[in-house]
Amino acid sequence: MSQNSLKKPAGATKQKKMVGRGNGSGHGVYSCRGIKGQKSRKSGNVRPGFEGGQMPLYRRLARRGFSNAVFKVVYDIVNIADIEKKFKAGDKITKADLVKHGLIKKTNSRVKLLGNGELTKKVSIEVDKASAKAFEAFKKAGGEIIEIKKNKKVEKNG
Numbered sequence: 255m256s257q258n259s260l261k262k263p264a265g266a267t268k269q270k271k272m273v274g275r276g277n278g279s280g281h282g283v284y285s286c287r288g289i290k291g292q293k294s295r296k297s298g299n300v301r302p303g304f305e306g307g308q309m310p311l312y313r314r315l316a317r318r319g320f321s322n323a324v325f326k327v328v329y330d331i332v333n334i335a336d337i338e339k340k341f342k343a344g345d346k347i348t349k350a351d352l353v354k355h356g357l358i359k360k361t362n363s364r365v366k367l368l369g370n371g372e373l374t375k376k377v378s379i380e381v382d383k384a385s386a387k388a389f390e391a392f393k394k395a396g397g398e399i400i401e402i403k404k405n406k407k408v409e410k411n412g
Contacts, residue, residue, distance in 0.1 A: 329383060330358040334391050335371025343375035367399065 273285040287294040303310045332352060340355040341347055349361045358365060367379065369387025376396040384392075384399045392399050 327364065329364045329366035331368055332357050332365055332381070333368050333370040334373045334388060337367075337377065337379065338371055338373055338375065341375070341377055343377065345375075345377045347377060347379040349380065373397065 271281065271286070272279060273281040276282045284294065292298045292300070300306075303312055305311070336357050337347070340357065341351075345351070349358065349363075349365060352358045352365065353361050364382040367381045367384040367388045369385050369391050373391045373395045377392075378398045378400065379392075380400045380402055382402050384401065389399055
């Protein structure tokens with residue numbers, strides 16, 4: 255097969271409906287709009303959400319209170335089991351290493367270390383937050399967790 259022999263399958267392209275081109279076309283006179291009414295006029299379309307004068311749904315529903323969703327802090331989750339699989343003993347793990355090994359997507363995202371799994375290697379890791387179970391597991395293995403607090407590194411070992 256070569257590029258010059260490629261063809262579109264039957265029915266892949268459809269011609270645009272030509273309206274208002276005379277009665278012989280089958281789409282003349284009213285141009286598929288019908289005879290009377292708002293939608294038959296030149297600018298007869300209504301804005302989105304318009305319900306013909308009825309109180310629209312977006313105005314009927316109550317909008318009350320304050321949403322704090324804009325200020326929500328979201329953490330990428332990394333488990334001890336992932337650290338055990340991807341890293342060797344004695345490694346100093348940073349966010350860049352976590353991105354390189356595919357555990358998180360971006361280096362500027364916040365990371366929380368959770369205690370799912372078992373840790374047998376002595377490693378050091380920099381994260382924004384860690385659970386108590388994760389601290390316990392790292393302490394047991396002889397490693398350390400360094401929590402990053404607003405551009406300051408705070409060492410914490412349980």
